[in-house]
Amino acid sequence: MERTPRANVELEKVSVVRKSTGAAEIVLLHEISFRAGGGETTTIIGPSGSGKSTLIRLLNRLDELSAGRITLNGDDITAIDPLLLRRRVAMVLQKPFMFEGTVLANLQRPFLYRKETPPGRESETVRRALGLARLSTGLLERDARSLSGGEQQRVNLARALINHPEVLLLDEPTSALDRPTADHLAATLHDVCRAERLAVIMVTHDLRLAEHTADQLIYLEQGRIVEKGAAAELLRQPQTEAFRRFLAEPAWEKETRHGN
Numbered sequence: 001m002e003r004t005p006r007a008n009v010e011l012e013k014v015s016v017v018r019k020s021t022g023a024a025e026i027v028l029l030h031e032i033s034f035r036a037g038g039g040e041t042t043t044i045i046g047p048s049g050s051g052k053s054t055l056i057r058l059l060n061r062l063d064e065l066s067a068g069r070i071t072l073n074g075d076d077i078t079a080i081d082p083l084l085l086r087r088r089v090a091m092v093l094q095k096p097f098m099f100e101g102t103v104l105a106n107l108q109r110p111f112l113y114r115k116e117t118p119p120g121r122e123s124e125t126v127r128r129a130l131g132l133a134r135l136s137t138g139l140l141e142r143d144a145r146s147l148s149g150g151e152q153q154r155v156n157l158a159r160a161l162i163n164h165p166e167v168l169l170l171d172e173p174t175s176a177l178d179r180p181t182a183d184h185l186a187a188t189l190h191d192v193c194r195a196e197r198l199a200v201i202m203v204t205h206d207l208r209l210a211e212h213t214a215d216q217l218i219y220l221e222q223g224r225i226v227e228k229g230a231a232a233e234l235l236r237q238p239q240t241e242a243f244r245r246f247l248a249e250p251a252w253e254k255e256t257r258h259g260n
């Protein structure tokens with residue numbers, strides 16, 4: 001079977017500055033630097049409005065940076081065609097999004113979009129994607145919109161993985177799911193990341209998800225990295241008062257995203 005190449009995403013002093021409604025400029029991200037490697041999960045946490053979604057959206061060019069550089073295996077991502085980039089850097093959003101039609105039609109969608117022959121229900125491509133997302137083949141003919149939230153999020157994951165991406169971006173992947181479903185998805189993500197040697201970069205408010213899946217943890221406040229390091233260590237022993245306070249807030253993992 002095809003082996004996904006080991007990815008290496010590197011951000012060097014990445015800043016994002018936008019004009020606010022007046023003439024003033026606002027800094028959404030300030031000189032963010034980190035490396036995310038294949039087979040590892042990098043989890044980004046921080047208070048609402050700290051820039052987490054902006055950061056993750058830079059990585060497949062849904063947003064553009066103002067300064068600095070992002071490379072994928074050494075190549076500047078601005079030099080990669082955005083459609084090709086999004087094939088290499090797949091994304092799963094907070095709310096599952098299902099196109100009209102069956103689960104199979106949803107999995108075939110990326111191929112049709114690129115005007116390629118879609119893989120059939122018996123193909124290795126479809127079976128592999130279902131297997132990675134831990135979905136049963138019995139669901140293939142079901143109307144995708146009739147599935148439960150957890151099943152839909154797994155179809156999203158299967159659709160994201162069907163093109164053998166090198167990087168998987170996840171923006172609050174469990175926030176629309178109940179606790180047991182979220183825990184199952186977390187276990188799946190952990191296994192997929194290791195098995196496919198994917199660089200997983202995830203934004204979450206879910207402390208359990210961070211504890212169970214993160215290798216590297218990044219804590220953002222007001223667009224700046226406040227803490228960065230091995231997740232298990234940082235969660236056990238925060239280095240800054242700001243992060244300690246954030247972790248101690250009882251409500252932070254229950255908070256849901258607004259906007260975007």
Ligand SMILES: Nc1ncnc2c1ncn2[C@@H]1O[C@H](COP(=O)(O)OP(=O)(O)OP(=O)(O)O)[C@@H](O)[C@H]1O
Pocket residue numbers: 018019020026028046047048049050051052053054055257258260
């Ligand atoms: N294009 C833009 N122009 C001006 N301000 C923006 C723009 N996009 C985002 N912002 C602001 O930048 C800040 C960071 O937004 P972002 O969505 O990245 O935060 P977040 O950490 O993901 O927040 P949450 O956890 O609430 O989703 C917010 O204050 C937001 O209102």
